[in-house]
Amino acid sequence: MDEETSQQLERIRKAYDTTVEQYKRGIDPMAALPLEFRTSPDFKEFLGNARGCGSANPDIKDYLSPQAGMRFLDAGCSANLASYGFDKWPSVYYGVDISPALIEAMRKYAHDKGVSVGGLFLADVSSMPFDNDFFDIAMMIGVLEYCSLPYVKDALGELSRILRPNSRLAxxxxNPEHKHYSLMVRLEEYLGRPHIGFSRKSFEETAREFFKTERVDDSRVMIKYFVKSIKK
Known part of the structure; x- marks a missing residue:
């Protein structure tokens, strides 16, 4: 991994660690945004649009079709386990995140609530601690916007390695063409999580090396891909 990528990952790690600490102290991270930004009609409209992009959106579960006995990977898991109850899916939940504070918080949540999971792991998505062909289904939502295209290729290759043949991934x-794109980029910069731009075309060309795209939803500020592993 080159130095620039390492520095970017460290920025993202620190930003999410900071967010966790803010929530622990009862501080809303959004409260630090400039008043004119967070109270603007455009920003409120953006937040409404972005809600349909999240990990809990029903289209993800519909596509992944979790079944009992399946291993489900949430790559870049954030606080999804606590927020969305993925342990209630029939599949077995595994979470990976780059933020030590997030993983610690989710482990505490699972322990305190008696939630059964396969595991919660501190790792970046280009190098995950799992055997080949370990997972049946996976998602990686809200992660790649922080990554350079070479890192994206490494992450997709890693997902291909740990997913079984024909496994489904969301x-x-x-979406740079969306009217709220610039607002999203500004928000992430305010939160200490700068985006790294790459084109939709270059991403799709890279993804084709590992996955077959079955469906795309580009109606929102994030373009969502529903893909299947093509390895033999």
Whole structure:
């Protein structure tokens, strides 16, 4: 991994660690945004649009079709386990995140609530601690916007390695053509999580090396891909 990528990952790690600490102290991270930004009609409209892009959106579960006995990977898991109850899916939940504070918080949540999971792991998505062909289904939502295209290729290759043949994956990238794109980029910059731009075409060309795209939803500020592993 080159130095620039390492520095970017460290920025993202620190930003999410900071967010966790803010929530622990009862501080809303959004409260630090400039008043004119967070109270603007455009920003409120953006937040409404972005809600349909999240990990809990029903289209993800519909596509992944979790079944009992399946292993389900949430790559870049954030606080999804606590927020969305993925342990209630019939599949077995595994979470990976780059933020030590997030993983610690989710482990505490699972322990305190008696939630059964396969595991919660501190790792970046280009190098995950799992055997080949370990997972049946996976998602990686709200992750790749922080990554350079070479890192994206490494992450997709890693997902291909740990997913079984014909496994299903839901993932997303920013939609630069959407009217709220610039607002999203500004928000992330305010939160200390700068985006790294790459084109939709270059992403799709890279993804084709590992996955077959079955469906795309580009109606929102994040483009969502529903893909299947093509390895033999």
């Amino acid at each position: 993932l997303d990238i920013p």
